[in-house]
Amino acid sequence: MTAAIMDGLAVSKETRARLQGRVEALRCAGTTPGLAVLIVGENPASKVYVRNKAKACGEIGMHSEIHEYPGDATEATVLAKIAELNADPRIHGILVQLPLPKHFDVDNVLETISPHKDVDGFHKESLGALMSGNPTFQPCTPHGVMVILDHYGIPLAGVDAVVVGRSNIVGKPQALMLLARDATVTICTSKTKDLAAHTRRADVLVVAVGRPGVVTGDMIKPGAAVVDVGINRTAEGKLVGDVDFESAKQVAGWLTPVPGGVGPMTITMLLANTVRSAELAAGLPSPKF
Ligand code: GUN
Numbered sequence: 001m002t003a004a005i006m007d008g009l010a011v012s013k014e015t016r017a018r019l020q021g022r023v024e025a026l027r028c029a030g031t032t033p034g035l036a037v038l039i040v041g042e043n044p045a046s047k048v049y050v051r052n053k054a055k056a057c058g059e060i061g062m063h064s065e066i067h068e069y070p071g072d073a074t075e076a077t078v079l080a081k082i083a084e085l086n087a088d089p090r091i092h093g094i095l096v097q098l099p100l101p102k103h104f105d106v107d108n109v110l111e112t113i114s115p116h117k118d119v120d121g122f123h124k125e126s127l128g129a130l131m132s133g134n135p136t137f138q139p140c141t142p143h144g145v146m147v148i149l150d151h152y153g154i155p156l157a158g159v160d161a162v163v164v165g166r167s168n169i170v171g172k173p174q175a176l177m178l179l180a181r182d183a184t185v186t187i188c189t190s191k192t193k194d195l196a197a198h199t200r201r202a203d204v205l206v207v208a209v210g211r212p213g214v215v216t217g218d219m220i221k222p223g224a225a226v227v228d229v230g231i232n233r234t235a236e237g238k239l240v241g242d243v244d245f246e247s248a249k250q251v252a253g254w255l256t257p258v259p260g261g262v263g264p265m266t267i268t269m270l271l272a273n274t275v276r277s278a279e280l281a282a283g284l285p286s287p288k289f
Pocket of ligand 1: 097098120
């Protein structure tokens, strides 16, 4: 068997085209959706991500602004800016790029963002709403995974879903989203005794650990839908996922590539959350994804 490719770039383009229509409707009603991104320090990867987020906003007619701080900026400075943005009616989404420098209390920073503008979905209120099955803003990467699975009509109710990785950004919210769709969900960690025994049972397998080749073809159930969230750079400078693509392709029924799989969907879902926030602030109807 050769897996069918789940093309995140194509799903992303289609989703962004729909969002552009919603941005136009908002602008006609007098609101331009606005995203503020805060970045502290000189992490080159973070700088690229932040620039890409701003560019994506512009491409669908949204306002964006980047607030950059040196690595030795104080937490108080950043908290003061967040407070200002919380009160700014031109801003509908606030995102603090992670990781933050060591001297920051990340939880404190994330909790300072108004839950009404928490387009990353990392605020405890947003995570609690997701936990209770009535989500407000959902974390962008796992939400993007759900949109890809739905786009390709992958069944979720009653299936065995396995999530490898339990980060707050991907693994944990991913498990909750799959659970909300009536999948039987297992979360594997770095201490899981026999990872392959779990992954081989998975009808839907989501891998998000940040280590290349963690899952190989022999660990995959024939015909499974495999979503690779990892983005790793090899010594040769090549981008690869957490799943060994070549061997996985021989076994899986569906597979996301890296690059061109989950990656483009993360920014797309950030745009979706910001558009939704603007619609809610303007009192307009806001379709849920
Ligand atoms: N760093 C890596 N991924 C993310 C993300 O989705 N949001 C934020 N704020 N920082 C990140």
